[in-house]
Structure formats: C-alpha cells, structure tokens
Amino acid sequence: MLLVPCPNCGPRDASDFKFGGESSSRPDPRTATPEQWRDYVHLKTNVAGNQKETWYCRGCRTYFSLHRDTVTNIFGAPQS
C-alpha cells in the first residue's frame, strides 16, 4: 500500500486519493496546432525514476503535485 503525503492531511493510504498521472506543460490552446495538442494529450514520458505527478486528495479536496520515484515508489516532499 502506498502512503501518499498530502500537504494538508499528512500521509494517508493511496485509496484516499485519485492519481492524476505525470505532470507535463500544456501548450497554449489558442496557438497550439491540433497535432501539438494531441501530442500533449497522449504522448507520455513514463519515466523510470523521479517523476513529477498530480494527485487529488478526496479528504481535503485539493489537487497538489508530488515527486515520486516510479521504480521504488518513494515520495519526495509535497509541493503545491
């Protein structure tokens, strides 16, 4: 069981959260071509190692970012 460090609630079981996947930077929707937009939506880095990712805490209803090593599942400190 993963213990996810929520910045508000502290470490809690992963089942209290929704995993939002790896973070990536969104192109400007007004200027992006359809191809750029689809790349942003679909293509993944899927790194084996340190990954910045999004989580949603169902307890305090907050979205936040975390760093996690996807090989060991060890979390870094939470960030907003």
Place this chain on the structure above:
Amino acid sequence: MARKKPARYSAFDLVKRGLKNEEWPRLWDHHDLNKSYDAIIIGGGVHGLATAYYLAKDHGITNVAVMDKGYLGGGGSGRNTAIVRSNYLTPEGINFYNRSLELYGSMATDHNLNVMFSERGHLTLAHSDASLRTMRWRAEVNKLQNINSLVIGPDEVKKIVPSLDISRDAAHPIEGALFHPPGGIIRHDAVVWAYARSAAAMGTQMHQKTEVLDIICEGGSGPDGKGPGGKVTGVRTNRGDVSAPVVVNCTAGWATLISDMAGVKLPITTFTLQAAVTEPVKVFLPAVVVSGSLHCYVSQTDRGELVFGAAVDPVSTYSMRGTFEFTENLAGHILDLMPGVAKMRLLRQWAGLCDMTPDYSPVMGVTPVEGFYVDVGWGTYGFKAGPGSGEAMANTISSGRNADIIAPFDLARFAEDRLVGEKGAAAVGH
C-alpha cells in the same frame, strides 16, 4: 547447422528416455552474440518470440537475435491469467484476437508441444439492466464480425456454471451474461517455450540475460542521431555492441524506455496488474467468469486452483510488488460473487507491468525512425493476441510497410486523431 524442426516429443520418446534416464534436449541453445544480425528483437515475451517465429517460418529470416534482460517469459507473458477470447468491440481489434485464437487452436500440433489450450467458454456476467444492455450491444457487434458470442439468461448461466447463485436475493443478482463459447485458457509458459523452441530450431538465436542499454542511430533530428528522420544501426547491450538494420521493440511495460533510446515518444504509461491464485480444490468451475461491475474475474486451472484477476492498479509504476489493498478488494468482490469460497486460502499473489494506451489498443508497426519497429501497448490483454501480432509484425518487418491488419494501430493515429477505443471490452476482463 540449423535444424528445420525441433526434435519431436512423443509417447515413445518419453518411455525411451525414461527407461534410459536420458537428458532431454534443451529447448534452445546458448550462443555467443554475433557482431551483426538481420534483425534484433528486444523482449522475449510472447510478442517478441512469435515475431521471431513468423519471421523464420513465413519469410525465411533467421539471422535474428531475441534479447531479453531476464529470462524468456519473465515479463507479462509468464505472469498473465492466460485468458484467450475474441469478443472485443472494434472490428480492427477483433481481426487480431480472432486470428490469434485460430492460431492458438492449432498450436499444440503446429509446435508439437502441449500448450493445454482449453476452450471452456467465457462468461461476462451482467448484474443490472444497464450492463445487460451493454452485453446485447457487444453480442450484436460480435455477430457482425462472425464471432460466436451471445447473451444468455440466468438459467443458462446456471447450466454452464452450476455453482453460481442465480437467485434474486444474491448480493448481486445475475441478470444474464455475455457468453463466448470459444474463449478459454491456455498454459502461458508453454506458449512462450513453443515459439522459442520452434524459432531456435530454424536458426533464430535466443539471448537471455542480455539487456539492451541503448539503441544506436544515425541521421535523426535528435541528439546522437536519434529521433524522426534517422535510422537504427544496432544496439548496445551488457554483452557488447551489435549491429542490425532492424530493431523491434516488444518490451511491453518497459516499452517507453526502449523507444526513448531511439528518440520515439509513445502514448504509453506503465501500470501494474495483479493476480492471485488459491490452493487447489476439486474442479467446480467449468468456464471463465468475469464480472465487470464487481471488478474481478476467475477461472479454475486443470490442477484445481482458482486464478483471480481484476482491473489494472490505479497508480503508474515500474515496481512489481503486490499490494495488500489488491488482495483485500479482490477478496471482497469475489466473496460477493461466490460466498462459498470464503474458507479457501490464497497461495500466491503477483504483479506484472502493463503498457497502457489511451484507447486500450496496441501501437504497432513502423515508426518515424527507419528500421525501428514497435509491437507494444498491449496493456492487460496482449497475451491472447500474441500469435496474430507475431504473424503481422513479421509481415511488416519483411516488407518494410505496415501489414493491412495493423495499419489502424500505427503510432501516427494519435497525432491524426484516429483512436481505436476498446476500453468497453478490455477494462476488467483481460
């Protein structure tokens, strides 16, 4: 000298070797790495090995190395719950699954190796009117594709699996089921060994404990000549550099790590899928039973163990550790479905890596890097598609262009918005 066919197994051979206490011939030989090959296949799972087999058998291409960083079948191909079926939703997908089912049907004789294929029937239960409606839709779509697939009522469910409770006061009453008679289970290890043995007999080399560390490219738009517009010239491994004009990525959960080495980005995220098996009991479950709304499925092996599976884990990871959360959820759902197994004990649970795509369909064929091919993105459903994929990939590699059957699954579909949505038939039952 390459043999064309491996030594035959027979009852006579069994008795002879048993009496003389003779060694059995190895399924494939050990080789030093050559300096170069016509093609290198990365990943010794069912997809890589079937590709190697069909390259040799259909196209006479045998100067080929299959490289695996671990042992053959150590990835998803030796960890899956071995369910084969073809009652999917998209015509593109069904083409594949159906062709594979056909090839699995004759595999034991084709390869002279008992793969224990058991066409025992596959039931997807409906516990509500809404899911019964979905089953009707799936059955109609299947019929149009000539797939043996129909909706049956609770009484017929009971006839097929007498131990299921079809009464109205069950926790989750059974309203009916999607029934797929040709679906069943197969022995996954034997499938891996059959392809490896047959390919090796034709001259293809199996290299275990051979990890690909980098792919050597030239002329591409990215660093070190990698990326679109370039071509592959070989691979760097823990056993040295090897050159080849063709490199095929069949690494499933590790697919993006290998594609990164060629500068090709994929729409793939790696998640674990877990399964568990009980102690063996007398056979009582004659078909594969799936419950989408209870997020679980079960089949009984010929040895009597119940094999359980569920949907993919919620967090992406490369760690193959199982979780207690999985066992707890699984037990809860299985007991809702079959309260009678409450006293049975789980013997083992395990996890494997699955290469999930946004549309629950694979990514196959040529890439923007010349000579670099992919057969990945098979997620939680790729074992059953191994034979058809190997055949189509071999066809694609030998001609240099995507075979018709895989054209809809090319990498370009994501940029061109041609997704092949298969989630409805693939999310829980694999």
